[in-house]
Amino acid sequence: MKFKVLGSVGVEVGGQFHSVRGAQQRALLAVLLVNGGRMVPAEDLYTELWGDDPPLTVENALQAHVSRLRRTLHEWGPGQVALLARSTGYALEFPGEDLDMNVFRRRAAQARAVMEQDAGRAAALLGQCLQLWRGAPLQDAAKGPLCQSVAVQLGEEHLMATEDKLWLDFECEVPSAIGELKRLSVVHPWRERITEILMLALYRCGRQAEAIETYHAARGRMVAELGMEPSPQLRERFLDILNQAPVLPVQPPAPAPELVRAP
Structure with missing residues (x-):
């Protein structure tokens, strides 16, 4: 059971x-x-x-x-x-192993532990844990405060695992990775981590102009619709790409701090 x-x-x-x-x-x-x-x-x-x-x-x-x-x-x-x-x-x-939530979290942790050494293994583990999802977590039971908070946390964990998987797919030369990153950036326009991963992926496959345009589009949207500047982390990544910095991350970037409101 x-x-x-x-x-x-x-x-x-x-x-x-x-x-x-x-x-x-x-x-x-x-x-x-x-x-x-x-x-x-x-x-x-x-x-x-x-x-x-x-x-x-x-x-x-x-x-x-x-x-x-x-x-x-x-x-x-x-x-x-x-x-x-x-x-x-x-x-x-x-x-504990009979609850899909626990299996998801365990496999996601295992994937991140081997991500730097074995991208293929990490991608396979993330694929397995993402296959456990059948829709929004606790979708027909998350009305109370405790279940609502767990559902929000699980949704965040799912999105982070999806981001990591797409980065690893790019590392493993999966053809659809950049296209899926672009789709995800439309679905989650304020998710800076997706923007950063997409910028890095574009840059590392020789598409510097697209990476720069991705940043400018995201920044313009944030300033126009939220009155906020991108985080220092995303701005720093933009400058690295603009200046063709010799060393750029080989692992998916960590989530950025909260956005800073424009003056």
Whole structure:
């Protein structure tokens, strides 16, 4: 039995995905999963499941949802997980490797550890972890504050992994890498890391003029629409490319600091 949160929330059994019925049921499973076996206070669960409008008998309602979820999980995988009641809350005990979120994070970390030494291996690992995604994380359960914050964090991690993968694809001479970087720069116009990676990729394949134009287009858009200058990191990269600096990064650049508002 494998748990899924990188998309709609549910359980995979024998290669078949099962969605948990009911918004409260899904929210309950989601918050227990993203807490990784740690106890979640009942008060936090009230907020995740009902927000600011809990039922009058909220304690009984939560207990009923816990019982239903426990039965459902037992039907799908008898004895594989334990939904435990504590004195002040609930916890779901399950093997960490059975949650797609954990597998994604582990493989992404492994990829970054070998990125400098073995670009092909790193690209393969990132490809594997990106294939785990089936849509927006926690997409049908992220209404409460805890799940919303996790969903935002996972979305950022997914975008960073995608950026790293595209850079490595360029390093490994995948023909579509620059085209995909251009597409991503349109989808995420304020994402400076994408702009920087695209500039570097263009420059390193002999397209200096396009790299310079990419910077000017991004800067013009930021100043006109946000009233902000690009970060010092992006400006420095532009000057490196403009002056044909002898040493430019061989690894994807780190995320830039926050943008600086234009005077």
